[in-house]
Amino acid sequence: MAAIQFYPIDLTYKVSGGKADIYIFGRTTDGKQICVVDPDFEPYFYVLPAKGASTIVLKENLTKIQETVDGKELKVTKAEDAKKMLDGRDRNAIKVTVNIPKAVPGLRDQIRELKDVDSILEYDVLYTRRYLIDKKITPLVLTDAEVEDTDGRIERMKVPTFKATSISQTEDGSLNEFRILAFDIETYNPQGKATVPEKHPIVMLSLYGQDFKKVITWKRFKTDLDYVEFVEGEAQLLERFKELVAEYSPDVMAGYYSDGFDMPFIIKRAEKYKIKIDISLDGDVAILGRGRAKAIDTVGIVHFDILNFIRRVISRKLKTDVYTLDEVSAELLGEKKDDVDLDRLAPAWDAASDELSDFAKYNLKDSRLTYELCEKILPNLLELVKLIGQSMKDVNRMSFSQLVEWYLIRRAADFNQFIPNRPHHGVLEDRMAERVKGAFVFEPTPGLYDNVVVFDFRSLYPSIIVSHNISIETLNCDCCRGKEQVPVEGYDLWFCKNKKGFFPTVLKEIITRRTRVKEIMKTADEKKRPFLDARQESLKVLSNSFYGYLGFYAARWYSKDSARSVTAYGRHYIHQVIDDAKEKGFEVLYSDTDSIFIHLKDKPEVDSIKFCEDINAKLPGMMELEYEGTYKRALFVSIKDSDSGAKKKYAMIDKDNRIMIKGFETVRRNVSPIAKRVQQEVIRMVLEDKEPKKAYEYVRNTVQDLADKRVATEELAIPTKLTKPIEAYDSIGPHVAVAKRMKAKGMEVYPGMIVSYVVTPGKDKIRDRAKLPEEVKQGEYDAEYYINNQVVPAVETILDVFGYGSEELTGGKKQSKLGQYF
DNA sequence: TGTAAGCGGGG
DNA sequence: GTGTACGCTTACA
Secondary structure, eight states: OEEEEEEEEEEEEEEETTEEEEEEEEEETTSOEEEEEEOOOOOEEEEEEOTTOOHHHHHHHHHTOEEEETTEEEEEEEEEEEEEEETTEEEEEEEEEESSTTHHHHHHHHHHTSTTEEEEESOOSOHHHHHHHHTTOOTTBOEEEEEOOSOOOOTTOSSOEEEEEEEEOOSOOBOOOOOEEEEEEEEOOTTOSOOOTTTOOEEEEEEEETTEEEEEESSOOOOOOTTEEEOSSHHHHHHHHHHHHHHHOOSEEEESSTTTTHHHHHHHHHHHTTOOOOOSTTSOOOEEOOSSSOOEEOSSSEEEEHHHHIIIIIGGGOSOSOOOHHHHHHHHHSOOOOOOOGGGHHHHHHHTOTTHHHHHHHHHHHHHHHHHHHHHHHHHHHHHHHHHOSOHHHHHTOOHHHHHHHHHHHHHHHTTBOOOOOOOHHHHHHHHHOOOOOOOBOOOOOEEEEEEEEEEETTHHHHHHHHTTOOGGGBTOSTTTTSSOOSOTTOOOOBOSSSOOHHHHHHHHHHHHHHHHHHHHHHOOTTTHHHHHHHHHHHHHHHHTHHHHHTOTTOSSOOHHHHHHHHHHHHHHHHHHHHHHHHTTOEEEEEETTEEEEEOTTSOHHHHHHHHHHHHHHOOTTOOEEEEEEEEEEEEEEOTTSSSEEEEEEEEEETTOOEEEESOGGGOSSSOHHHHHHHHHHHHIIIIIOOHHHHHHHHHHHHHHHHTTOSOGGGGOEEEEOOSOGGGOSSOOHHHHHHHHHHHTTOOOOTTOEEEEEEOSSSSOHHHHEEOGGGSOTTOSOHHHIIIIIIHHHHHHHHHHTTSSHHHHHTTOTTOOTTSOO
16 A cells, blocks of 8 residues: 555546446656556446335436446446435435436436436536545545555556545645646648648648747747757657657647637548557547537646637636737737738648747747746636536536536535535527526716715625525425515515525625635735635626526526516615615715716715615615715716616726726727727817817817828728628628729638728718728728717717707708817 | 527638 | 637628
């Protein structure tokens, strides 16, 4: 016997000798890659007997079940009594153990048809996931194993593999240093950019790791880049890729959209040469996930498509709404991709020109950016993994609802609860059809206001769930009928006052843990801070997802009435705050979901703070109204061509002259730079200088500049995205018309491409007057169009607040001649 | 107005 | 694989 201490990174199972062993891959405390095999685990599920059935007879019948499929024997090995809660009630069940995981779906239907069987539970919890839950193993956490004394050499396995006699996690500490290897490919298509593995070869492949850079390519060209390695052909490139991965022995292989592009491309190209991309540590080929949800699974090495994770988890913190490697790197790393013309790659390749050196550099940089992004976001994934308790490759690909669900599944065991089944198709449709009334949004009165204080509820929905004990099994309990009703019209709902529910209990733990982490962060040293920050962030992500989960149609723990109650309480409390504020003599300017904007007028700020304290004294449980900030000025506008105030559209400035803009089109893409600039300037002049007259004059000057053809062409280019091949458009917008002409000229045009155009003068349709910026001469543009359709719409509701041009601008006289506006 | 289809990321 | 995404925009009936 020998003792091993290691950090689990990935796991799988293998069937041998008629049973399924769990294979756990990881790093030992001294940094060696190993695999620990745990033979001590069996697949199982539960059978709920029909009312009044004899469980003794049923158990006997169950143990007789067996079947042979494709030469494999599937059989029940054990049937034992079990007792857990379902929907808040104790239920007696039979735990049915089978020989191999395949036997679960194999025998499930047969068992469902048995006499005295009511239903089957927990038949779709994957074997490796079940293992982690039952054995209380958390990936990445220090693990102790007693293993048989061998040299660890096992056929096909690429790392030393040991059979465990015991395995447990008792100590603190987790892995946070990883060997990361980033990769990226360049493909060749002489006809354009779009490439498919059926036709187009991989011409370059780059790898980037710690003290490691490499570009493999199979055409010789002159270069002074020392990391370029030439091989004979594409097949050799693929072989070399395998070799280099094995030599580097990464824990994580990072790619950008590599689930959807790089990995499947590599695998498909390798098939052509009968090469197996068997980089997995168990010696198997990487599996191509089928269906729509593509995922490449490399066993033992975590294939980490960072785009996936960035879009799902990190995106909330990013300004960009385009998740290209270029944009994401620019924002997170402050560095863009190399600027090369990819249209030149194919000709350069054909000519074996020196230009290929630039492409090699470009190729390596993509890998480096991917590597650095991976380093940056990895702490977030690691914390989420430790919180959810499932493997890195699974957590990476989970949606928010799945994160909540797998957290609940793991915790269900602690509360002795059965895991509810997932809903069937018919149920899904019913659930999708039903909508829950959402949050309350206050209609503001358009205007510019001085001295505005903003308060908001801290974690409104989570705190409601906890404070009102909102959970499936506490809903409409027998013991609390007629006590506190949920304030929602048309429904008769209440939650138990006596027994704490499953949801509120685990949610409270999560919130408390987050508070504690934030507390520790205050005094933690700089090195630990990013990890602690990632931890509190994952706790926040998880707790904020509970409300959505309750109303999510595919949820196992689904309760529309609970979700409905959460928003009802939310509306109730924000209304209460609004009413209280009015009663205390404050003017309420605005409110959205969990926030309230109060106009101080001549009252001192302390009065509003006192008001907030009074509210808090009355709030139940962990609900809390927080002071968010004081603003020097706030601007609310009306809906276009109407007197009603626009919701979710306002701008504010704080004491340090920082401007906050919400809902205005400054950030939208298909607006010309000039319209964006004028809007931003107008907002700034109004908020910072309180000079609407200056703003009005600024707009008038801009209109004059436009009319006098003094505006530069770059300021007029309207960027729009082509969403499909141009042949597929039936209605031809200006950008499609431009794209068509580009194509006619031999330029490449493809879906996803941004086409910028300038509207030139004339009487034809707009689309016939749209031209590429480089096609037009300085001053060759339709001034009227830019005034009427770009600049004026961007600012008219703002200027309207101050009575400027309201008649002309809101009278719907879109056809007015130039100059009539001001 | 409601529903279906299709896109995202990559080259 | 004891499983298969999802949320939004645009096109079209």
